[in-house]
Amino acid sequence: MSNLSTKRLTKELAELQKKPPGGVTLESADNLSQWVVKVEGAKDTLYQNEVFWLRFTFPSNYPLESPEVVFVRNIPIHPHIYSNGHICLSILYDHWSPALTISSVCLSILSMLSSCTNKERPPDDSRYVAHAAKSPKQTNWAFHDDTV
Amino acid sequence: MVDGELLEVLKGCEEVLRDRLSRSSSAESFLTDFKDLVESMLSARPTSSNSTEWSGEYYAAVVEELRALGLHRLHDVDTDFEEVTLQIIDAGSRRHLLPITIPRPGELRHLTVRMDLPGRTGPAKIPVSRTGGRLGLAEVVQAFEKTLEEFQPLWDQLDDLDVNTWIVEPDQPRRSHTYRRIALGNNLYLQIDIDPTSPLAPPAYKFLGADRAAAKCRETARKNIGAWDATNLLRKNIESLLEMTLPSRPMTDASQRSALGSHEMEGKECGICYSRQLPIDLGGDIDGEVNGSGAVPDQVCRNGSCGKLFHHRCLYEWLRSVPATRVVFGAWHGSCPYCSAVITTTKP
Numbered sequence: 001m002s003n004l005s006t007k008r009l010t011k012e013l014a015e016l017q018k019k020p021p022g023g024v025t026l027e028s029a030d031n032l033s034q035w036v037v038k039v040e041g042a043k044d045t046l047y048q049n050e051v052f053w054l055r056f057t058f059p060s061n062y063p064l065e066s067p068e069v070v071f072v073r074n075i076p077i078h079p080h081i082y083s084n085g086h087i088c089l090s091i092l093y094d095h096w097s098p099a100l101t102i103s104s105v106c107l108s109i110l111s112m113l114s115s116c117t118n119k120e121r122p123p124d125d126s127r128y129v130a131h132a133a134k135s136p137k138q139t140n141w142a143f144h145d146d147t148v
Numbered sequence: 149m150v151d152g153e154l155l156e157v158l159k160g161c162e163e164v165l166r167d168r169l170s171r172s173s174s175a176e177s178f179l180t181d182f183k184d185l186v187e188s189m190l191s192a193r194p195t196s197s198n199s200t201e202w203s204g205e206y207y208a209a210v211v212e213e214l215r216a217l218g219l220h221r222l223h224d225v226d227t228d229f230e231e232v233t234l235q236i237i238d239a240g241s242r243r244h245l246l247p248i249t250i251p252r253p254g255e256l257r258h259l260t261v262r263m264d265l266p267g268r269t270g271p272a273k274i275p276v277s278r279t280g281g282r283l284g285l286a287e288v289v290q291a292f293e294k295t296l297e298e299f300q301p302l303w304d305q306l307d308d309l310d311v312n313t314w315i316v317e318p319d320q321p322r323r324s325h326t327y328r329r330i331a332l333g334n335n336l337y338l339q340i341d342i343d344p345t346s347p348l349a350p351p352a353y354k355f356l357g358a359d360r361a362a363a364k365c366r367e368t369a370r371k372n373i374g375a376w377d378a379t380n381l382l383r384k385n386i387e388s389l390l391e392m393t394l395p396s397r398p399m400t401d402a403s404q405r406s407a408l409g410s411h412e413m414e415g416k417e418c419g420i421c422y423s424r425q426l427p428i429d430l431g432g433d434i435d436g437e438v439n440g441s442g443a444v445p446d447q448v449c450r451n452g453s454c455g456k457l458f459h460h461r462c463l464y465e466w467l468r469s470v471p472a473t474r475v476v477f478g479a480w481h482g483s484c485p486y487c488s489a490v491i492t493t494t495k496p
Contacts, residue, residue: 004462008422063420064462064469098420098466099486 005062006032012102024106033058036072039106045114052076054109055085056102057135066096068135069105077119080112084129086136087112088122090143093136157189203253210250213285221289234289238296242303244323246292248285251276261288264323265295266302266344302326302347305382312383313394316446319416319424329356330386331446333395335460335494336361338386348378350385365390418445419486420462451489460496467493 009032016026016037023042029035035056041047052075057068069092070085080088091100091108122128132139158165164185172178207229214222214232223235223245234246249260249271258273274288309328310321316337317329327341336357343349350373355362372389387393417424426443445457458466466485467473473482484491 004421008420011422061465064465097485098462 004064005058005060008063009058016102021103021107023110024103027053035102037102037106039110039113041076042110042114046116046119047076047113050074050076054106056105063098063100066092066100066137067102067105068137069109070136076113077121078113078116079118079120079122082122082125082128082132084132086128086132086139088141088143090141093139093141094143154186157186161185161189206253206256210283213283217285217289234285236289236293236296238293238303239300240304240307242307242323244292244296246289248283248288250283256283259283259288261292263292263295266299266324266326268324299323299344302342302344305342305347308381308383312396314397316444319444330394332357332365332390332392334361335447336365337446338365338390340386342382346378348380348382348385350376350389351382416445416457418459418462419456420458420466426459426461447491447493449484449487449489449491451484451487454484454487454489456484456486460493463491463493464496467491 013026013029013032013035016024020026023040025038025040027036027038035058037054037056039052039054041050041052052071053073055068055070055072059065059067069087071081071087072085075081075083075085082088087109089108089112091097091105128139165182168181168185169178172181210229217234221234221236222232224233225231229250230252231247231249234248236244236246238244244264247262251257251259256276258275260271260273262271274284276282276284303323306321306326306328309315309330314331315321315328316331317339318325318327321328326344327339329337329339332338334357336355338353338355340351340353342351353369355365355369368391369389372391375388376385377388378385383394418426424444443459443461445459445462447458447460447463449456449458464480467480467482470482473480475481479492479494481490481492483489
């Protein structure tokens with residue numbers, strides 16, 4: 001892992017431990033390349049009282065390249081979240097920017113959950129899950145819905 | 149504790165002891181009183197009477213020397229009284245801090261003084277034999293003030309540069325720094341190293357940045373070097389040399405400088421790698437100058453409300469990784485990772 005990502009991840013880790021955003025808790029960070037973050041469904045949303053875990057895997061050239069972010073253990077039922085944990089969210093792929101942080105990514109995902117009005121799997125879930133690569137970053141995502 | 153020792157401790161308080169004995173209502177309360185008395189006598193007794201008396205005198209003399217210097221010159225004293233920091237104001241109203249290590253009593257052989265002056269490396273050791281058994285702080289200050297005089301012309305020029313131009317290195321110039329890396333705009337830098345003995349003479353200089361632009365500046369400088377006027381300000385001479393006005397520090401950076409606490413550092417870090425100095429494994433592989441390891445962020449987003457800073461190398465790597473970045477005549481045009489405003493850089 002290069003110095004570029006080490007320094008930055010160390011700072012992000014400290015920040016996340018010191019003042020995590022509401023509903024976000026660092027669950028484990030055994031090393032600087034894979035972290036698990038616990039997110040809690042916001043109050044008065046369809047995910048209230050539900051707890052989910054996001055696994056962040058950082059490439060060696062993070063933050064030039066986006067982290068791989070997937071849900072693990074408990075996968076929320078959401079039109080943009082596949083049952084294998086893959087998340088269809090543009091900032092994780094084409095619209096990634098080094099200005100984004102682990103905190104801001106968690107908040108974006110929480111906001112995606114919060115704005116959901118109908119708990120259901122994506123229409124193409126079974127087809128996608130059957131053919132998807134291990135990492136969602138290898139998927140050619142088409143972002144057709146900017147509202148959620 | 150043997151009786152003899154106890155007697156020694158209680159010597160001089162026989163009267164008190166007798167008084168307590170006569171007043172005590174019970175044996176128990178007398179014993180409590182007695183214990184307190186012995187304890188207070190023991191704690192008041194010097195642990196090693198000889199050295200205490202001696203160091204008391206010693207430190208009183210040190211304090212006296214400090215008082216003679218004037219307490220307005222005392223900047224700081226550490227809690228163990230092992231180091232005092234004096235502050236000296238020079239002829240140009242510049243404040244200099246002078247940390248001096250106070251030798252322990254009985255070890256008074258030399259004074260260790262750390263002077264932040266050009267050409268000094270490491271602390272200076274001044275033998276005490278020259279100071280007549282005292283610390284000789286007054287002599288040290290006098291000598292330091294004399295040395296300060298020598299550097300007034302140098303610091304006048306450097307201060308003028310620091311205030312009026314955009315210095316990218318050193319990050320926080322010390323009085324010992326005689327070099328400056330000045331931003332000329334368009335990713336071009338002029339590095340000068342001034343001779344402290346003749347600060348108005350042409351300094352050693354080199355240009356850092358994109359080849360073509362640097363070559364052009366080098367050519368201009370070569371043409372104008374003959375017209376150097378050693379009676380004029382160094383900054384004015386540099387401007388004539390380059391046929392340009394040296395740009396001042398961008399506003400965003402200046403306002404961040406005045407911001408307090410950690411935010412100050414945050415603003416100066418690269419918005420991509422979050423560090424101030426470029427990590428070692430990324431820099432220096434091409435020419436080791438501008439993009440070398442240790443380089444500070446010198447690319448700035450021109451959007452006034454953003455003003456984020458980036459390392460040349462980090463910004464270039466980011467723009468290169470974005471498919472939407474366009475390359476026109478060697479310049480990479482993309483958007484700022486923070487505000488999406490147009491940002492342009494060159495290959496470092």
